[in-house]
């Protein structure tokens with residue numbers, strides 16, 4: 001709103017037209033004279049301030065009301081009320097939030113108030129035009145949003161510190177577990193080396209089992225450590241050619257692929273927004289599993305990608321032993337295995353890490369499988385990250 005300096009009362013001249021105009025708008029308009037006497041009040045102002053006609057003469061609300069509070073809920077002094085400020089400073093006052101407590105101060109009606117002084121040719125104030133809108137709903141929404149934000153911040157802080165505690169706990173536990181394990185392993189080796197002649201075949205067999213157990217425990221601890229160290233941050237995300245990522249995975253699995261006499265095929269793979277190292281790990285775990293859980297036929301592994309409206313859906317299919325449908329969710333849990341170590345070696349951590357990787361990419365992971373026929377693992381990466 002600009003400072004008006006016409007030197008004329010706005011009701012002079014075409015006053016009736018202006019009165020019609022001011023009564024047809026939703027914004028409250030009050031005009032005070034230079035002594036803060038009321039000159040005009042439109043119908044929206046009466047409605048917004050819930051004033052009866054007989055109260056209008058008392059309408060000093062926007063300039064002298066004792067109960068007015070500021071945006072912070074604290075009482076405002078008279079010189080902070082916009083029409084008083086505009087009268088004193090002779091410059092427009094804009095966007096002041098004022099509240100009028102209603103119903104025994106339990107609730108407050110909030111207004112956004114602007115006051116503009118109208119000056120004569122000598123620069124003297126002849127009128128102050130105040131306009132205001134009810135912003136109670138807006139203010140309530142803002143307060144609710146602030147409350148939610150503060151709650152969210154507190155929760156994020158709690159979560160971060162409990163995560164940090166957990167990480168510390170796992171790091172210490174796994175480190176401390178490795179020490180006695182090293183001790184057990186080396187004394188078992190010593191026992192085997194020094195007393196081979198004195199021990200009978202059964203004792204040697206038992207020592208062999210114990211060594212195997214210790215090695216397995218070591219693998220479990222290292223895998224658990226890898227799972228616990230998984231960082232939930234997206235700092236390494238970039239545009240990645242997933243076809244090139246797959247190529248590098250196939251190079252690192254070359255030995256295992258040829259040992260298993262496996263055929264690996266791939267369709268065209270897209271450019272995605274991903275963490276290349278994690279995408280590599282995801283492919284490596286899934287293809288590695290297809291090689292490990294092979295059936296009696298030579299493994300046939302196919303990697304493909306389908307593009308849907310909002311995401312890329314990658315799939316790794318094999319003709320391996322398959323999985324019963326009732327286990328298709330469980331296998332993504334930590335340490336969940338469907339076989340013992342005699343049939344297939346493993347720790348049950350690989351798919352749990354795959355699930356974490358898919359989640360970090362804001363995608364999902366799952367499997368369709370038929371026992372004896374093979375499995376198709378799929379994971380999605382949204383196009384819009």
Ligand code: ADP
Nearest residue numbers: 289290293322331337338346347348349350351
């Ligand atoms: P691990 O291979 O170390 O056991 P994973 O987390 O990679 O751990 O897999 C969990 C379980 O899911 C495996 O023990 C296996 O039973 C099953 N599984 C995973 N991939 C396949 C697959 N391609 N075909 C059949 N079973 C699978």
